[in-house]
Amino acid sequence: MRILVTSGGxxxxxxxxxxxxxxSSGKLGKAIVESFAKDQVIVDLITTRLAVKPEGPTINLHYIETTADLEKKLKELMTTHSYDAVIHxxxxxxxxxxxxVTLEDLESAIALQTDLPTTLLxxxxxxxxKKISSDTDHLVIVLKKNPKIISLIKKLQPQTILVGFKLLxxxxMIELLNVAKESLEKNHADFILANDLTEIHGEKHHGYLINQQQKVKEAHTKTEIAELIKKEIMALEGTR
Amino acid sequence: MRILVTSGGxxxxxxxxxxxxxxSSGKLGKAIVESFAKDQVIVDLITTRLAVKPEGPTINLHYIETTADLEKKLKELMTTHSYDAVIHxxxxxxxxxxxxVTLEDLESAIALQTDLPTTLLxxxxxxxxKKISSDTDHLVIVLKKNPKIISLIKKLQPQTILVGFKLLxxxxMIELLNVAKESLEKNHADFILANDLTEIHGEKHHGYLINQQQKVKEAHTKTEIAELIKKEIMALEGTR
Structure with missing residues (x-):
């Protein structure tokens, strides 16, 4: 068995x-990886330099920084290996x-009445x-949408079991579960782990794992979440 | 002797x-602190959780995250202790x-023709x-200027020896030295360490230390910079 995990921020x-x-501390990802690794599952972990790292003979670490790096690494790994599950x-x-740009730049761009993001760019x-000057009272940063990485996973490997995460x-609770359900459907995920930042305190970590049949299972610590994800993946793989 | 050092980002x-x-890795700050600590100087170090930390019996660590935290901690320490030098x-x-805000929000704010930052706020x-939705193509972040922390230092303790840093x-080289000179004058610093990001690679670290007489001394590694700063502070203190 071989799985792919992403962790960190x-x-x-x-x-x-x-x-x-x-x-993102990477602690939940570490718990998940270690839970599989103790059963000798081969794990490819895509993570960041700042995240906490799991250790073990079956764990391969791959470092990335940006979303673009993540996309590239994910495509590279998913076209090289076949994964039983991807836990993102x-x-x-x-x-x-x-x-x-500075506020002054923004104001001149507005006066031109052209497409604002293009003009600002x-x-x-x-x-x-190369470093923005600090000689202005307000700085304006325009951000563009990144591609949704999770939506790539089932396109690359339709047969893999996909576990996505939703942090609000x-x-x-009802809103959290509804948003998770939406994400599950949109991304063809098999499970979504839904959690709320206000319910995460160190090892205590409240999460709901929802599946395609809209069944919801609950866990209360990082270790419990990791074990629940592993159990559900194993069970789903057993039915195939 | 007691000094105050800030490091990290x-x-x-x-x-x-x-x-x-x-x-900011905090590596240069670590080298500076360790250079003083090996001479039994008491060091208060204001730093971040992510920065690398020096260790030693005379080193006191103070953690901060934001610029506002830094301002508060600096004021607290500088009204409690008297420092021979502050290395910022x-x-x-x-x-x-x-x-x-979203780009749509920005466009409606522009239409109102009122003060833009206020309207966006x-x-x-x-x-x-509490978490910005991702249902928009462009996100716009407006940032306001932070107070300049370095300018507080001589106001709090006019007698302390102040070493500032300028990273471009x-x-x-001439532009770098001119910008450093400007910063030295504006902030009543005794020294500015001027450096360029393109000349920092691991332990290799090219820096110029300029003083109020516009004398420039050069160093090529983090350890050399740390030793140079210590030597110059000690020499200046000796003349007082």
């Missing part, structure tokens, strides 16, 4: 010294910086310095 | 899961996120969700 460059980062727990930036590209912040 | 929250971070090597965010504050990216 991507980081998107604003300029040579600044980046937008997604917080990485916090991926939905957006990446496209242009950074032209202004930013004309700037010759301080929402009612 | 600040991180400014965009929302509950995203932040703008300034890259931390990469501090010049800007902090004020509002995050109002729009952002009206939003009820891929600029000619």
């Amino acid at each position: 991507t980081s998107e460059k604003i300029d040579d010294v600044r980046a937008i980062t997604n917080h 727990s990485m916090a991926v930036s939905d957006f990446t910086p496209e242009s950074s 032209e202004i930013a590209n004309k700037r010759t310095t 912040v301080d929402v009612p | 600040t991180s400014e929250k965009i929302d509950d899961v995203r932040a703008i971070t300034n890259h 090597s931390m990469a501090v965010s010049d800007f902090t996120p004020e509002s995050s 109002e729009i952002a504050n009206k939003r009820t969700t 990216v891929d600029v000619p």
